[in-house]
Amino acid sequence: MDDLSTLLRAASDNAPPTGIDLDGLITLDRRRRRTRWVTAAAAVAVIAVLGAVHLSPGRPRSSPAEVSSPSAAPCTHATMPSSLPDQPVTPLPETQEAAVARLTAELPALLPAGARSTRCPRVEFYYEPKGDDYRASAWVGTGKDEYSLAIMVSPATPGAVPHCLNADGEACTRIGQPGGAIAMADLVGTDTAKPQRSVTVFRPDRTTVLIAVIGRTKALPPATRLATIGSAPGLTLYP
Amino acid sequence: MHVGIEYRDYVGARLDTFRRAAFLLCGDWHLADDLVSTALLKLLRHWRRVSVMDDPDAYVRRVLLRCLLDERRRPWRREESWEWPPERPNVSIDGPVTERIAILAALGRLAPRQRAVIVLRYFYDLSVEQAAAELDCTPGTIKSQTARALQAMRSAMPDEEEVRRG
Incomplete structure (x- = not known):
């Protein structure tokens, strides 16, 4: 007992190999933040709808043409809270600006007809440095059939096993895609007014595309449709 | 330096100490790894704030202690029943x-x-x-x-x- 410090150190110097996987922890945190972003996007969408109804009852919301007028405010995108850590930047073959422009140019052919942004003249991607990914969000449809859509394009996590965003087991559906891509689809919140359908496409070109739609179940596009969008050759980060 | 890399460097240099302290606190290497994993995940979520503290190690120690005390309060930790007395280590x-x-x-x-x-x-x-x-x-x-x-x-x-x- 004379040298308790030495005894304590000796008592703990036979550590077995650790089961702690730092990469696994970072991946877990990244998944958590993605889920949170999609949930936040849904919250923003609901607030936007409520706000529009509150401010101008009975009046239709701004059309895409109105939003794209020259007096429209500069296009801004909300980013993640600053308390969250940045992730290591994955080397890509093009600059972030080039990737944003290229991915944005792909969107009109991929998105459902009538997809629009409430903040920007057009639906466009932006780079999210804290997640090291590219994101876009849009509104589709009108009235009760209106739903929000979010797309996240990110570099594939090495060794990642295809998985659904929110569900496991029978609630998670695997959809094989031409070219070897695997889409994992789930639908959560079916006991709410606006369930969320999520499709994560794990592509052979080392790109992962997550698409989430939130709205009335009848209005949501089927998972196969979202899987097709996520498998589009243009939505790659390695052109 | 990128904060993600900073986090890895920080944890990599201290992981052994964290595990040993957790082991001394709970007496079980598996539980120690669970405690350290929980603490490291919390550290990751708050890394930007913690990394500028004077002593980030103190934050990890506090989280470890809190995790341990929470773990001890869980229902399955409150009572241990044995059909026979547990054997003492045969040394x-x-x-x-x-x-x-x-x-x-x-x-x-x-x-x-x-x-x-x-x-x-x-x-x-x-x-x-x-x-x-x-x-x-x-x-x-x-x-x-x-x-x-x-x-x-x-x-x-x-x-x-x-x-x-x-």
């Missing part, structure tokens, strides 16, 4: 291994907060004031807890050695 070797078993057994007899005080004072070499700050109590409490813990360990260790010697 036939003298020397450092015997001392290791004895010190771990003595630690195991302490209350969680007394154990935390011993680890903070004698494994991390913190002062009374630093330990008080980390456990959110007064220096006087640390002094009294330390004295009681040391007394309990002194009385426990000879018994353990007698048991091993048969």
